[in-house]
């Protein structure tokens with residue numbers, strides 16, 4: 374890693390803020406739907422973690438790939454997914470990305486390079502390796518971002534993936550979102566890993582620990598990693614420190630952390646609040662322009678809600694259609 378900071382263009386920076394706001398508004402709307410009993414099953418929000426997929430996706434092309442997790446709305450929206458089809462998928466409608474067969478935790482959006490969200494912890498990572506292997510054989514300059522949580526570091530497949538990525542020089546960006554909890558278990562209770570660069574170096578790849586609440590830090594670290602992957606110079610392991618503001622899923626009782634801890638993190642670590650302050654201080658945007666941006670986001674999410682609400686449910690007689698075994 375060169376460590377040299379690159380300041381993105383004003384246009385890019387405003388686009389990043391807009392995408393972070395879009396993810397936040399989408400998930401706040403999903404939270405309301407969950408409370409009203411409209412959404413069934415587990416819905417895992419990435420509220421507080423938005424800077425990571427946004428800073429990374431700012432470097433990705435539509436045909437680059439991602440593999441995602443149970444906490445994947447932000448990964449998909451940042452990659453350009455249509456929020457109407459995503460909302461419809463959450464609501465179990467036929468117009469959803471997977472025609473209701475996936476739901477929040479199993480979305481795949483091939484139109485924007487998402488090879489799927491995998492709620493089996495770490496399960497998306499070997500799929501990212503397969504996609505990277507195909508890129509290598511096709512000789513294209515695509516890259517793959519494999520998202521996973523700190524909980525995935527307890528899964529052996531991660532280390533097999535590191536090994537193969539190094540041996541085959543695969544264009545992968547291993548992206549760990551360390552939000553300090555795997556459900557109720559603190560990272561420190563299960564993850565022995567401390568020295569990220571040293572650990573990655575032992576596999577012959579580059580590793581870096583990054584502040585995941587600062588979208589510009591994410592943007593810079595991801596820029597180097599994506600560049601390295603496109604040039605076929607090998608994989609990167611990016612370990613982002615972040616914090617999830619909601620429970621593990623909407624409605625989860627959160628008995629393993631105090632209200633004060635959560636509030637302090639919301640007050641001090643909100644990636645959107647922090648970024649807005651940076652943009653205002655640098656004169657890049659006015660408060661009025663931010664308000665207008667928020668209204669735009671809200672309008673887009675309202676449209677997505679209306680689209681999803683008006684969409685038909687799937688025909689129960691066709692439940693096995695599109696499902697392969």
Ligand SMILES: Cc1ncc(C[n+]2csc(CCOP(=O)(O)OP(=O)(O)O)c2C)c(N)n1
Nearest residue numbers: 444492493494522523524525552554555556
């Ligand atoms: C292999 C496997 N073991 C256990 C579970 C149950 N489970 C669902 S989410 C989760 C925690 C995941 O934590 P982390 O990877 O840190 O992601 P986060 O939820 O914090 O984003 C667990 C243990 C699972 N889905 N898959």
